[in-house]
Amino acid sequence: MSAIVEDYVRSAEPVGSRTLSKHDEIHLSAATIRNEMSDLEEMGYLDQPHTSAGRIPSQKGYRFYVDNLMGRVEIDNQTLSVLREHFQRQRGEMERLIHETALVLSELTQYTSIVMGPHVYQEKIRQIQLIPLRPGAAVAILVTDTGQVETRHVQLSEGVSSDDVVRMVNLLNDKLAGVPLYRFRSQLSHEIAEELARVTERYDDAMAFLDELARLAEARERVFVGGTTNILAQPEFRNVDKVRPLLALLERPDRVSQMLPAAQTPGVQVRIGMENGIPTLQDCTVVSATYTIQGVPVGSIGVLGPTRMNYARVIRILEYVSHALSDWMTKQASG
Amino acid sequence: MSAIVEDYVRSAEPVGSRTLSKHDEIHLSAATIRNEMSDLEEMGYLDQPHTSAGRIPSQKGYRFYVDNLMGRVEIDNQTLSVLREHFQRQRGEMERLIHETALVLSELTQYTSIVMGPHVYQEKIRQIQLIPLRPGAAVAILVTDTGQVETRHVQLSEGVSSDDVVRMVNLLNDKLAGVPLYRFRSQLSHEIAEELARVTERYDDAMAFLDELARLAEARERVFVGGTTNILAQPEFRNVDKVRPLLALLERPDRVSQMLPAAQTPGVQVRIGMENGIPTLQDCTVVSATYTIQGVPVGSIGVLGPTRMNYARVIRILEYVSHALSDWMTKQASG
């Protein structure tokens, strides 16, 4: 029975009893298999597109396969060398690594890849800059200790003197350097606000500015999607009406970020069909993993493909990538 | 005759003589029209999918229509109000404006929009920052007078003292503030290099750093694509095999930037089919325009649709958007 399900997943097309009985590993006759299949269908592991067609695994079937049957595979050498080369080539910018990792991932799996983060909550403030553009407008820049840069335009009221600005920024840097971003807000209101009032008489302006800065610290999630067009190669999406909603979804970063589970859960996650909680993804599976910096999860990577996907391989590759990413970033963060 | 071509473009499906003769504006019989059409086909303005089908305009036909027949339309009120609202809502960040403009454009036209730039060559340096991360690594930040921020990680050799860095950055800011980015490189080599040598004994390091900075100034073209999935709604792209190469093209920013003509040419450009010089776009038209800051062209916007597109409307909208963008940015730049 386990062999049967596994074979379904491998061949990935409606499979009939006869075809199956010809397989090497199976020494049962077609009739026996028919009985088994009939049982499995009754239990909900298989679906039948129509009476005289073979069976295909149901969502429940895939789930059972992933949880109980699927063996562990090794990454083939070619894939491995691509991955190694990718991570060795990178240096310096996280943003770029993230982006290119998405591309490599989609290339290797021939599915669509999604990469999120790293979100910066855990990172520490290295420096805050406020660069005046013209009266009343300035650019606020925040640099974290791993070299992420966040930018935001801020409005200042016109009367603020440049001395005030310098004092304010100096104070902020004194007080906030080394503070992790997730503490930014609380740190602000408790200690700094009062001192600020002492430094500048324009208290309201200062607070408005701090508010902007805080929003900067809660920077948007970065989302990259790679290999969108790969799904078009999948037979289940040869129909334009089927793919369109899916592609439309992938165009919207806010929706894409919902596809990956919260970055807390460790290990590789597999969400099959409806498990994703997004109707459009009912025929898709999202395999995802998180990556960490010094053990703290900061982002996730995922692969989006049809429910009929090569689970073992994708899962293995994601394990690899999430480890490699974590290593790389941890090394980066600790110099 | 002109009426005939115009009608083709409007109805946008293989058109037969009978259908055409029923149109209000045309008081000729089907037979007459057949003769005319036969002539037009001979001259290359029309194509015939097969003998007993109607005709469709050829690339040459569209070209003739755009150049000679097409009248000027006004933007309908609803569209106009969407556009007005869009440009009024925006404030502050160019990057964001550009991005959202792409979305609005694709929404309004129901085609795919492409927005490039603004490239920063014309902008002037407001400030340069070098923020050390750890020994040997730092983040270089360059802010222009319009508030664009460019970031780049740079390697420094470990022995550089922070004093050296401060001196160097100060010198650079003294010398380079107000210099337009396109003069960055020349300015560097002539005046500054020597002085730098006086300020720090680590001449080589300084030069390496400057090199990185210069690359920063030649920042990548920013490209946004909006409404990719809109093309899937077009009947000519209902076939997955037809769209795939197109979508694949749109996934690659380097290729997308080739789709828009160099930012020099003023006014609205129309490139029909093969005129794009990209085989994949042979059934597509790209309508594009540039936008300017204080009269200097700095980027372009475009709409990508099937050759059978609503030329008059798209052209008119692009005119509007390019003006509105230019105004917005010019206002932004001059405070």
Added chain:
DNA sequence: ATTAGCACTCTGAGCCGCCGAGTGCTAAGA
């Protein structure tokens, strides 16, 4: 120059019937 008429062409939709893969059931064998 325009038009009506006519014979001709081609596509696409609908229908038919067949083939093959697959099924369920039953009865016999291990």
Added chain:
DNA sequence: TCTTAGCACTCGGCGGCTCAGAGTGCTAAT
């Protein structure tokens, strides 16, 4: 009790067929 062979049945897909409709080109008349 599990397995297997045999058999009748079902159903989707494919090729072939016909037919209607839209469109054409040509000719002769206005």
